[in-house]
Amino acid sequence: MVRRAPVTPLRENLPPSILILPDGRKLAYHEYGDPAGSVVVNCHGGLVSGIDIEYSDEPARALGVRIISPDRPGIGGSSRWPGHRMLDWASTDLDVLLAHLGVERFRVIGWSEGGQYALAAAHAHAGRVDRVAIVAGALPLAEPAHPERLAELNANDRRLIALARRVPIVARAYFLGSRWLSVLSPPILARLASIGLGPSDVSLITTYSNWxxxxxxxxxxxTRGSVDDYLAFGAPWGFAPEAVGARVEVFQGDADRVIRVEWSxxxxxxxxxxxxxxxRNEGHxxxxxxxxxxxxxxxxxxxPV
Structure with missing residues (x-):
């Protein structure tokens, strides 16, 4: 049976805060949970933004947790950073944000594509990150020792990485169509996004189509920022998983058709x-x-017990 979250999040539609970075770019970030709580940095997934964790607002308040959820470059209210890679973001933009907020020690969570950003944050800020949660996260896609890895990725993400590399104008057209559908008909967007997913994910994405x-x-x-994000997704990490010193909790549904359970x-x-x-019987x-x-x-x- 699929667990349900309340359909109306507590902090829906609140605008993000904006931080001006040293190079003049804007970094947008969202906050959820207890403002005085221990800090968790959220690394959002692909084809979503920092609001992907807004349904965790209520449990975060109950646990005394403050969630800080930045939009990556070119996503949401954050300015583009053409050619950036995820370790660049963790070492610079995230570092500036943490200093701005006065955060010294923190924990990190990342869903889907955000999982590798969470590991990058733990690697870049070794000694400051107490624990990491990876939720249905991907393996490195550009390791010379594993040339088969990209071919094992789900078809949609694999196609978008290829388009971003070879014909970015076509990738931008896809992203533009998604943007129009998200505004004009969230239910249709949800149905299209559900193609190829398992029953639990189809049910959830339909129920939460507005979110x-x-x-x-x-x-x-x-759409140029979306291309940048997919280029970074398919690029080398800049470190190996073996180099991450923090404790990592990995969460994975065995019916996930976006990230295969073997990867976790x-x-x-x-x-x-x-x-x-x-x-068991849960998906992405x-x-x-x-x-x-x-x-x-x-x-x-x-x-926890």
Whole structure:
């Protein structure tokens, strides 16, 4: 049975805060949970924005957690950074944001594409990150030792990486169409996005079609930024999973058709200190169904009962 989150988030449609970076670019970020709580940095997924974690607002308040969720370059209210890679973002933009907010120690969560950004944050800020939660995250896609990895990625993301590299104008047309659909008909967008997904994900994406449409609309607000994001997704990480020193909790549905369950198992084997939480008959949207549980594992000193 699929778990349900309340359909109306507590902080829907609040505008993000804007930080002007040293080079003049804008960094947009959202905050959820307890403003005085321990800090969790959220790294949003692909084709969504920093509002992808807004349904965690209520459990974060209950756990005394402050969630800081920045939009990556070219996404939502954040300015583009052409040619950036994820380790660039973790070492510079995120560092400036943390200094601005007076954050010294923190924990990190990343869903889907955001999982690799969460690991990059832990690597770039070694000694400051206490724990990491990866929710249905990908393996490195550009490792010479694993040339097959990109071919194992789901068809839609694989196609968008190829278009971003070879014919970005076509990728931008796809993103533009998604933006129009997100505004004109969230239910149709949800139905199209559900093609190829498992039953639990189809149900969830349909139920939360308005949230999904808003998050996608922000992700493709600047179609050039969407291309940048996919180029970074398919680029080398700049570090190996074996180099991440923080403890990592990996959450994965065994019915996920976006990120294959085998990838999470391999990731856990490669990380120095990691544990896999695998959920039967659940898909890619375990970020919604298990949001309170994930936060609890991420933020408690001892494992929750």
């Amino acid at each position: 999904f449409a808003r998050a996608m609309a922000e992700s493709v607000a600047d 198992r391999i990731l856990v084997e490669r990380l120095p200190e990691a544990r896999l939480h695998e959920f 949207f375990v970020a919604l169904t298990r949001r309170a549980e994930i936060l609890q594992y991420l933020t408690t000193v001892s494992d």
